[in-house]
Amino acid sequence: MKKVITILAVFISTLTFAQDQYTKGMQKAFGLWGEGKTAEASNLFERISTAEMDNWLPAYYAAQVNTVASFGEKDKEKLVKQLEKAQEFVDIAKAISPNNPEILIQQAMIHTAYVVFDGASYGMTLSPEIVALYQKALAIAPDNPRVVFSKAEWDMGSAKYFGQDTAPYCKEVERALELFANFKPESEFHPNWGKDRAEIVAKDCGK
Incomplete structure (x- = not known):
């Protein structure tokens, strides 16, 4: 009985230590991101993702850091590199947590970054995919505020582009x-x- 208790105590201690390391790592990554250190934040989320193979969140944020950094980017080579990395990690997140509305939004954001950069090249092919992703996310989580807002913002942008009412x-x-x-x-x-x-x-x- 004493041996069982000792093994259990070691297991709990190891689990607690691992969780503590995860928490500290994630907090540090968010801190780096908040300081504008995009590459460092992305690399740290990537390392955490490698260690947390059953947790979709680090991969999700590795994707998001690179996606957000791509909006407003003028250098096509840099933009494509960032978005390819974002896609790599969103694919990892999807494999861990399929049909997750948060990940579906992130996928739509990657596509949107391409469209914003060059609508003539990417709009025709990616716009239908973006619409489908938001529809799927809305069907899964109709009361998720990010789903509702992200879909509405995309629809609003499309309406403005085609001269339609945004009301x-x-x-x-x-x-x-x-x-x-x-x-x-x-x-x-x-x-x-x-x-x-x-x-x-x-x-x-x-307005």
Whole structure:
């Protein structure tokens, strides 16, 4: 009995240490990202992902860091390199957690970064995929505020491009803000972004 208790104590201690290392690593990666150290943050999320092979979150953030950095990038070679890395990690995240609405949004964001960079080259091929991803995410998680807002923002951009009324999508942005108000992430590191952006878009609605 004493041997069983000792083994159990060692197991719990090892598990606690591993969890503590994960928490510290993720906090450090977010800190680097917040300081604008994109490459360092991406590399750290990548290392954590390698260690946490059954956890989709580090790979998700490795993808997101590279995707966010690609918006506004003017150098095509750099942009493609960042987005290829983002795709690599979103594929890892999808393998761990299939049909995850947060990962579907991240995939749509990768495609959107290409379209924003060069709509003439990527718009025709990727726009239908983006629409399909948001529809799938909405079917899985109709009350996820990021799903509702991200889809509404994409639809709004498309409407503006084609000279159509954006009012219906403004209502969806308002609905997303209501959902954000009551949203609680599953953990400290689960996705919890989007509210600030939704507030900005809501203020611009109808202008």
